[in-house]
Amino acid sequence: MAVLEIFMLPFMQRALIAGLFLGLLLAMLGIYVSIKRMAFFGDGLAHASLAGIAFGLLLGWQPLWAAVLWAVAIALLMYLFERKTNLSSDTLIGIFFTASLALGVIVINLMPGYQPDLLSYLFGNILSVTLDEAIVITVIAAGLMIALSLGGRRLSLLALDPQQATLQGFKTTGLTIFLYVSLAVAVVLGVKLVGVILVSSLLIVPAASAKLVSRSFRGLKRNSLIFSLVAVLAGLVASFFLDWPSGATIVLVGFVCFIFCWLFSRTRQQKIKL
């Protein structure tokens, strides 16, 4: 089967659309996560969302949306505690995500029998995305990307120099909450595609790779999106032909991309020294 033919398959079309939109959204958010040095935030939110998934399964709700609500609540709590205590973000993430994960384990324990759905959230399954889910993921991701583009300068300055953002008269509280909520939503939607364990890779790796090879902020943003697209597209194709798990393959392609970027940046530095 040729590469293009696999995208004639409806499940691959759904996976591709949902994957590309979400990959782009996570790559955009990854820039701010990288500037604010809060890489752990995405990982923490993904793990914390497990409790939401467990509550959803227990109460018979759609687990994904229960997880979105749960992660948004955790993100807002994190913001509140950041403001009201002197504890660092990393410490707070460590506290909240382990507590939420522990709650998830207890809730799972309350449910009788084997939970196949739960396992799919741990490692994700992009190929199982339904048409409805693909539409909702695309609409939400597109909406958030438009909002992030419109607020790009403000968010960038807020991430880089919050004091200056305040002096410029930006609504820093609203912007920060918007960033945290966007992260929570994007990470949990990413859980559906690549799972709790791997989602933070889509958030961190494209921006980190782009940092290595970019020579401007504009370039960083552009390259981060390109690397995310490459990871999702090449990962999906490779997983189909190699019969590997799709989420893990996407993450590995992203990692290979990072290694190439690193090698490229080293070569460039050596040339400059010569």
Place this chain on the structure above:
Amino acid sequence: MPTAVQATEVTISFGERSVVDRISFDIAAGSVAAIIGPNGSGKTTLLRALAGLLPFAGEILLFNRPPSELRGQIGYVPQRLEIDRSLPITVEEFLQLSSPECFSRRCLHADLYERMGVAQLRKHLLRQLSGGQFQRVLVARALLDQPKILFLDEPASGIDASGQETLYQVIQHVSREHQTTVIMVSHEFEVVYRYATQVLCLNEKLLCNGPPNQVLNEASLKKLYGENKVTYTHHHGRP
């Protein structure tokens, strides 16, 4: 001359500890005011509160309005700005984040970038700059929108001698020509004497307040720094 800053019974505390204790002073518009005092005396804290970046008790008015209502008209240069050195962002992009409009139509202060040596750094990445060059960029950023009031926290730290001279001349220029009120924290008495029109001596409380030739004397400096402080001798030749 109208009043740029009116501080009344201002107290700033971190938990139980007061860092600035019930101080009151006025600063006239267009002045260059210097806040001096030993390490840990509350200078930076006071400066940040005046700029509206810290909560406080009492009242602070900038041009008869609370600092929060003057946002967009305040320039601020921090003592140090920690930025991720791996971030690829050019000087121009960094400045555009604060003021895209000013950059596209070249604002009134554009000539000052050239004098300060920032114009030639526009395409450089921030991570390629030395500490002194970065400090100049921060000062340039603070001037971008022609602020009514400029807060500088040891603005010359890390800048070489000739760069310092240029920096203070620029500060004097914006004060005189554009009537920008400048409030700076400084440890350098020579600079304070040459460029400031008002000096505030702070050590938790306001210990002196007045023109440099009245305030920078043996008695008030001993009161501020203690008996062991190095004696300041002013060399005449004020510009």
